[in-house]
Amino acid sequence: MNHERLHIARTFIDHHYDMPLTLEHISREAGFSPYHFIRLFRLAYKRTPHQYLIHQRIEKAKELLRASDLSVQEICYTVGFESLGSFSTLFHRVVGLSPSSYRKWSPKQPPPPQYIPLCYRIKRGLD
Amino acid sequence: MTRKITHASLYVKDQNEALRFYTEKLGFEVRADITNGDFRWLTVSSKDQPDFEVVLLPLRASDWSLSQDDVEVLTRLLEAGKLGGPVMRTDDIHKAYEEWKEKGVEFLSPPTDQPWGVDAVFKDNSGNIYSLQQRKK
Structure with missing residues:
Protein backbone atom coordinates (compact mmCIF):
# COMPACT_ATOMS: atom_id res chain seq x y z
CA MET A 1 0.00 0.00 0.00
CA ASN A 2 2.74 2.44 1.02
CA HIS A 3 4.77 1.25 -1.91
CA GLU A 4 2.01 2.17 -4.35
CA ARG A 5 1.50 5.58 -2.81
CA LEU A 6 5.23 6.27 -2.86
CA HIS A 7 5.28 5.28 -6.49
CA ILE A 8 2.45 7.72 -7.16
CA ALA A 9 4.46 10.46 -5.46
CA ARG A 10 7.55 9.65 -7.48
CA THR A 11 5.60 9.62 -10.71
CA PHE A 12 4.04 12.93 -9.71
CA ILE A 13 7.53 14.42 -9.36
CA ASP A 14 8.56 12.87 -12.70
CA HIS A 15 5.67 14.63 -14.42
CA HIS A 16 5.76 17.95 -12.58
CA TYR A 17 9.46 18.55 -11.84
CA ASP A 18 9.25 21.81 -13.80
CA MET A 19 6.63 23.27 -11.43
CA PRO A 20 7.40 25.02 -8.15
CA LEU A 21 6.65 21.88 -6.10
CA THR A 22 6.59 21.94 -2.32
CA LEU A 23 6.89 19.00 0.04
CA GLU A 24 3.32 19.59 1.23
CA HIS A 25 2.08 19.48 -2.33
CA ILE A 26 3.84 16.19 -3.16
CA SER A 27 2.97 14.46 0.10
CA ARG A 28 -0.68 15.49 -0.26
CA GLU A 29 -0.76 13.85 -3.71
CA ALA A 30 0.28 10.58 -2.11
CA GLY A 31 -1.91 10.98 0.98
CA PHE A 32 0.87 11.15 3.58
CA SER A 33 1.77 13.68 6.21
CA PRO A 34 4.94 15.54 5.12
CA TYR A 35 7.15 14.17 7.90
CA HIS A 36 6.02 10.56 7.45
CA PHE A 37 6.36 10.95 3.68
CA ILE A 38 10.01 12.08 3.75
CA ARG A 39 10.94 9.13 5.94
CA LEU A 40 9.19 6.51 3.79
CA PHE A 41 10.34 8.02 0.51
CA ARG A 42 13.93 8.02 1.68
CA LEU A 43 13.69 4.42 2.85
CA ALA A 44 12.30 3.33 -0.51
CA TYR A 45 14.41 5.41 -2.91
CA LYS A 46 17.57 6.23 -0.91
CA ARG A 47 17.01 9.97 -1.26
CA THR A 48 14.56 12.54 0.04
CA PRO A 49 11.72 13.78 -2.20
CA HIS A 50 13.56 17.09 -2.55
CA GLN A 51 16.80 15.36 -3.57
CA TYR A 52 14.86 13.27 -6.07
CA LEU A 53 13.21 16.39 -7.50
CA ILE A 54 16.58 18.14 -7.88
CA HIS A 55 18.01 15.00 -9.48
CA GLN A 56 15.19 14.93 -12.08
CA ARG A 57 15.69 18.60 -12.87
CA ILE A 58 19.43 18.19 -13.34
CA GLU A 59 18.99 15.10 -15.55
CA LYS A 60 16.52 17.01 -17.70
CA ALA A 61 18.85 20.00 -17.85
CA LYS A 62 21.69 17.74 -19.06
CA GLU A 63 19.43 16.39 -21.77
CA LEU A 64 18.42 19.88 -22.93
CA LEU A 65 22.01 21.13 -22.89
CA ARG A 66 22.94 18.27 -25.19
CA ALA A 67 19.99 18.24 -27.52
CA SER A 68 18.35 21.68 -27.64
CA ASP A 69 19.33 25.17 -28.68
CA LEU A 70 17.80 26.76 -25.59
CA SER A 71 20.07 29.10 -23.66
CA VAL A 72 21.36 28.05 -20.24
CA GLN A 73 19.00 30.57 -18.67
CA GLU A 74 16.01 29.20 -20.58
CA ILE A 75 16.95 25.66 -19.56
CA CYS A 76 17.25 26.73 -15.94
CA TYR A 77 13.63 27.99 -15.93
CA THR A 78 12.32 25.19 -18.16
CA VAL A 79 13.39 22.50 -15.69
CA GLY A 80 11.91 24.33 -12.71
CA PHE A 81 14.76 26.33 -11.13
CA GLU A 82 14.05 29.92 -10.23
CA SER A 83 17.54 31.37 -10.07
CA LEU A 84 20.27 31.01 -12.67
CA GLY A 85 22.98 31.40 -10.05
CA SER A 86 21.77 28.58 -7.84
CA PHE A 87 21.10 26.37 -10.88
CA PRO A 107 28.55 16.34 -29.07
CA LYS A 108 25.44 17.73 -30.69
CA GLN A 109 24.77 14.99 -33.22
CA PRO A 110 23.81 12.23 -33.21
CA PRO A 111 22.09 12.02 -29.83
CA PRO A 112 23.90 9.44 -27.71
CA PRO A 113 22.02 6.29 -26.72
CA GLN A 114 21.07 6.74 -23.09
CA TYR A 115 21.21 3.25 -21.70
CA ILE A 116 23.29 1.36 -19.17
CA PRO A 117 24.62 -1.95 -20.55
CA LEU A 118 23.22 -5.09 -18.95
CA CYS A 119 26.40 -6.30 -17.22
CA TYR A 120 26.60 -3.03 -15.25
CA ARG A 121 22.89 -3.11 -14.46
CA ILE A 122 23.09 -6.68 -13.14
CA LYS A 123 26.20 -5.99 -11.08
CA ARG A 124 24.53 -2.98 -9.45
CA GLY A 125 21.01 -4.26 -9.09
CA LEU A 126 19.54 -1.46 -11.19
CA ASP A 127 16.00 -1.46 -12.59
CA MET B 1 29.31 -10.35 -38.81
CA THR B 2 31.22 -7.72 -36.88
CA ARG B 3 32.68 -7.88 -33.39
CA LYS B 4 33.96 -4.66 -31.94
CA ILE B 5 34.87 -3.38 -28.51
CA THR B 6 32.69 -0.34 -27.91
CA HIS B 7 33.37 0.35 -24.21
CA ALA B 8 36.21 -0.25 -21.76
CA SER B 9 36.06 0.86 -18.15
CA LEU B 10 38.56 2.67 -15.99
CA TYR B 11 38.26 3.14 -12.26
CA VAL B 12 38.37 6.79 -11.28
CA LYS B 13 38.56 8.25 -7.79
CA ASP B 14 35.88 10.88 -8.38
CA GLN B 15 33.64 10.99 -11.44
CA ASN B 16 33.24 14.78 -11.45
CA GLU B 17 36.96 15.39 -11.26
CA ALA B 18 37.59 12.73 -13.90
CA LEU B 19 35.00 14.34 -16.18
CA ARG B 20 36.77 17.69 -15.84
CA PHE B 21 40.12 16.08 -16.64
CA TYR B 22 38.94 14.15 -19.68
CA THR B 23 37.03 17.08 -21.20
CA GLU B 24 38.92 20.22 -20.23
CA LYS B 25 42.41 18.76 -20.33
CA LEU B 26 42.33 15.93 -22.88
CA GLY B 27 39.52 17.42 -25.01
CA PHE B 28 37.34 14.30 -24.88
CA GLU B 29 33.57 14.50 -25.35
CA VAL B 30 30.82 13.37 -23.00
CA ARG B 31 29.20 10.40 -24.69
CA ALA B 32 26.69 8.99 -22.19
CA ASP B 33 25.67 10.39 -18.83
CA ILE B 34 22.73 8.93 -16.97
CA THR B 35 22.08 8.40 -13.31
CA ASN B 36 20.06 5.47 -12.04
CA GLY B 37 19.70 5.39 -8.27
CA ASP B 38 23.14 6.26 -6.97
CA PHE B 39 24.94 4.86 -10.04
CA ARG B 40 26.08 7.31 -12.69
CA TRP B 41 26.84 5.77 -16.07
CA LEU B 42 29.36 8.23 -17.45
CA THR B 43 31.35 7.67 -20.62
CA VAL B 44 33.68 9.86 -22.65
CA SER B 45 35.43 9.41 -25.95
CA SER B 46 38.04 11.02 -28.09
CA LYS B 47 36.57 13.26 -30.79
CA ASP B 48 38.51 11.17 -33.29
CA GLN B 49 36.96 7.92 -32.09
CA PRO B 50 33.33 8.44 -31.08
CA ASP B 51 32.50 4.73 -31.24
CA PHE B 52 34.94 3.77 -28.49
CA GLU B 53 33.77 4.90 -25.08
CA VAL B 54 35.80 5.03 -21.91
CA VAL B 55 33.54 4.26 -18.95
CA LEU B 56 34.52 6.38 -15.94
CA LEU B 57 33.65 3.95 -13.18
CA PRO B 58 33.62 5.35 -9.65
CA LEU B 59 35.99 3.74 -7.20
CA ARG B 60 33.49 3.82 -4.38
CA ALA B 61 32.00 1.25 -2.05
CA SER B 62 28.33 0.43 -2.54
CA ASP B 63 25.90 -2.30 -1.61
CA TRP B 64 25.96 -3.73 -5.10
CA SER B 65 29.48 -3.38 -6.23
CA LEU B 66 32.76 -2.86 -4.38
CA SER B 67 33.27 -3.40 -0.66
CA GLN B 68 35.29 -0.90 1.35
CA ASP B 69 38.16 -3.40 1.33
CA ASP B 70 37.97 -3.67 -2.47
CA VAL B 71 38.10 0.10 -2.75
CA GLU B 72 41.18 0.31 -0.52
CA VAL B 73 43.03 -2.38 -2.46
CA LEU B 74 42.13 -0.93 -5.85
CA THR B 75 43.03 2.60 -4.75
CA ARG B 76 46.44 1.35 -3.62
CA LEU B 77 47.01 -0.42 -6.94
CA LEU B 78 45.77 2.56 -8.93
CA GLU B 79 48.04 4.98 -7.09
CA ALA B 80 51.00 2.65 -7.61
CA GLY B 81 50.26 2.48 -11.34
CA LYS B 82 49.70 -1.27 -11.19
CA LEU B 83 46.30 -1.53 -12.87
CA GLY B 84 47.54 -1.50 -16.43
CA GLY B 85 46.40 1.24 -18.74
CA PRO B 86 45.16 2.29 -22.13
CA VAL B 87 47.34 3.06 -25.12
CA MET B 88 46.50 6.04 -27.32
CA ARG B 89 47.85 6.78 -30.75
CA THR B 90 48.36 10.21 -32.30
CA ASP B 91 49.82 11.48 -35.57
CA ASP B 92 51.68 14.32 -33.82
CA ILE B 93 53.02 13.28 -30.44
CA HIS B 94 55.10 16.40 -29.87
CA LYS B 95 52.11 18.68 -30.40
CA ALA B 96 49.93 16.53 -28.14
CA TYR B 97 52.65 16.51 -25.48
CA GLU B 98 53.06 20.30 -25.54
CA GLU B 99 49.31 20.95 -25.53
CA TRP B 100 48.49 18.59 -22.69
CA LYS B 101 51.52 19.51 -20.62
CA GLU B 102 50.49 23.17 -20.94
CA LYS B 103 47.06 22.21 -19.58
CA GLY B 104 48.60 20.50 -16.59
CA VAL B 105 48.55 16.84 -17.63
CA GLU B 106 51.24 14.99 -15.71
CA PHE B 107 53.73 13.16 -17.93
CA LEU B 108 55.87 10.41 -16.46
CA SER B 109 57.95 10.32 -19.62
CA PRO B 110 58.29 12.87 -22.45
CA PRO B 111 58.19 11.71 -26.08
CA THR B 112 61.02 9.21 -26.38
CA ASP B 113 62.29 7.42 -29.49
CA GLN B 114 61.42 3.75 -29.63
CA PRO B 115 61.99 1.07 -32.29
CA TRP B 116 58.34 1.44 -33.38
CA GLY B 117 58.14 5.24 -33.25
CA VAL B 118 57.87 7.71 -30.40
CA ASP B 119 56.28 6.98 -27.04
CA ALA B 120 55.31 9.15 -24.06
CA VAL B 121 53.65 8.24 -20.78
CA PHE B 122 51.08 10.32 -18.88
CA LYS B 123 48.51 9.69 -16.22
CA ASP B 124 44.97 10.83 -15.66
CA ASN B 125 43.98 12.59 -12.45
CA SER B 126 43.02 9.29 -10.82
CA GLY B 127 46.38 7.66 -11.54
CA ASN B 128 45.53 5.57 -14.62
CA ILE B 129 48.65 5.37 -16.74
CA TYR B 130 48.47 5.92 -20.47
CA SER B 131 50.97 5.32 -23.20
CA LEU B 132 50.77 7.88 -25.97
CA GLN B 133 52.30 6.64 -29.19
CA GLN B 134 53.18 7.83 -32.62
CA ARG B 135 54.05 4.99 -34.95
CA LYS B 136 56.70 5.20 -37.64
CA LYS B 137 55.20 5.76 -41.07
Missing part, protein backbone atom coordinates in the same frame (compact mmCIF):
# COMPACT_ATOMS: atom_id res chain seq x y z
CA SER A 88 24.64 26.84 -12.19
CA THR A 89 26.23 26.25 -8.80
CA LEU A 90 24.15 23.14 -8.17
CA PHE A 91 24.72 21.79 -11.68
CA HIS A 92 28.47 22.18 -11.31
CA ARG A 93 28.47 20.44 -7.93
CA VAL A 94 26.39 17.49 -9.12
CA VAL A 95 27.73 17.04 -12.66
CA GLY A 96 31.32 18.26 -12.39
CA LEU A 97 31.13 20.88 -15.16
CA SER A 98 29.27 24.17 -15.48
CA PRO A 99 26.17 24.05 -17.73
CA SER A 100 27.93 25.91 -20.56
CA SER A 101 31.04 23.75 -20.28
CA TYR A 102 28.88 20.61 -20.26
CA ARG A 103 27.26 21.78 -23.49
CA LYS A 104 30.65 22.61 -25.00
CA TRP A 105 31.96 19.10 -24.35
CA SER A 106 28.84 17.21 -25.40
